[in-house]
Amino acid sequence: MDRSEKTVLTNMCMIYDDDGNVLVQDRRDSDWGGITFPGGHVEKGESFTDAVIREVYEETGLTIETPQICGIKQWPEDDGSRYIVLFYKTSHFAGELKSSEEGEVYWTKLSRLKDLPLARGMELMLRVFLEDEVGEYYIYEEDGEWKHVLK
Template sequence: MDRSEKAIFTNMCMVYDDNGNVLVQNRKDKEWGGITFPGGHVEKKESFTDSVIREVYEETGLKIKNPVLCGVKQWQEEEDVRYVVLCYKTGHFEGELRSSEEGEVYWVKRSELMAQPLASGMELMFQLFLKDKVNEHYLYEDEGEWKQVLK
């Protein structure tokens, strides 16, 4: 029995400072717009860590260091394709903040994060970044309805 499947790997990173702020991105994407953390796709032959460093730089102008893997979100995109989001966080960065064509980026108080106009599903996904005892956000379809589990 073949246990292999195709997978799409992406990443997202919560960048935070010493003043209780987190860097957010207000995505312009019509299909998935709203407040998220910066991130994007892992390129072929690129390491996961290198991809999150590159994506954060492209979308924010900040060069992050020492991103720590803090969780995974996954779901079946199609029967044979798994979509995986590797979640990272770091407080180590340098550079000048700038927005990109992906969306406006700005700092917001961590305590005010949930009051932002969030992208679909982000209220649960933020728990991967904010809580130490949650490490997986799994979406699955059951009888035509999408369900979510935090583990």
């Protein structure tokens, strides 16, 4: 029995400071726009950690250190593949903040984040980033209806 499946691997990173701020990105994407955290695709042969460090640098100009995996989001795609987003967080960063073609990046208070125009699903993703008892955001289809579950 073949247990392999085609998978798309991506990442997202919550970067925070000691003053209650988080770094957000206002994505310029017609399919998935709004406020989110920086991140992107894992390249073939690249480690997950190297990928999140690279993606954060490309999208923000910051070099992060010691990103800690804190959760996962996954869902099935129409072609039968699985889309996986590995969630990381870190407070260790250096460099000069700069936006990219992906979107504008800026610091905001974590307490204010839910008042911003979040990207679709970001409110549930925040629970994975912030609540230790929640480690997975799983989306699946049942009887023609999409279900969103936190585990």
